[in-house]
Amino acid sequence: MQQLQYDTEHPQKSAAAKASAGFHPGKVAWSESAHWMIDQLHTDGKRCPHCGVEIVDEARLRRWYQVERIKCSSTECGRFYTSTTNTELSGSTLDPRELYLLKCLIEWGVSPTTIITIIPVNKETVGRWVKRFQAMEQLSA
Numbered sequence: 664m665q666q667l668q669y670d671t672e673h674p675q676k677s678a679a680a681k682a683s684a685g686f687h688p689g690k691v692a693w694s695e696s697a698h699w700m701i702d703q704l705h706t707d708g709k710r711c712p713h714c715g716v717e718i719v720d721e722a723r724l725r726r727w728y729q730v731e732r733i734k735c736s737s738t739e740c741g742r743f744y745t746s747t748t749n750t751e752l753s754g755s756t757l758d759p760r761e762l763y764l765l766k767c768l769i770e771w772g773v774s775p776t777t778i779i780t781i782i783p784v785n786k787e788t789v790g791r792w793v794k795r796f797q798a799m800e801q802l803s804a
């Protein structure tokens with residue numbers, strides 16, 4: 664995925680905000696955060712979202728966890744997709760690692776005012792994801 668830029672020049676007021684000023688999703692390990700989040704989006708397995716054929720080869724699995732474009736292995740389907748196609752992350756500017764961090768920050772009770780200094784989203788987006796995470800929890804319960 665493309666390298667993301669983070670603005671760490673926000674004027675900070677509280678000591679807690681200062682402490683978090685240098686913290687951003689780029690500091691979180693992709694293998695542990697994005698992989699976990701992608702798995703959360705696909706509790707029914709790693710499949711083509713168009714025809715449902717399971718991904719079994721290593722090359723496609725690697726692309727799956729890097730959110731890179733994959734061509735379906737079924738000759739009848741052959742369509743392209745990524746691990747976020749037709750998921751809660753479709754059309755979102757957030758990548759799985761940012762979403763993982765957002766989920767953690769929300770669960771830790773970090774205020775939206777602080778969250779938006781760490782993750783490049785606005786307060787409305789934070790509020791939308793609070794509701795989406797609740798809906799996802801209910802689905803998996």
Ligand SMILES: [Zn+2]
Binds near residue numbers: 711712713715740
């Ligand atoms: Zn397919």
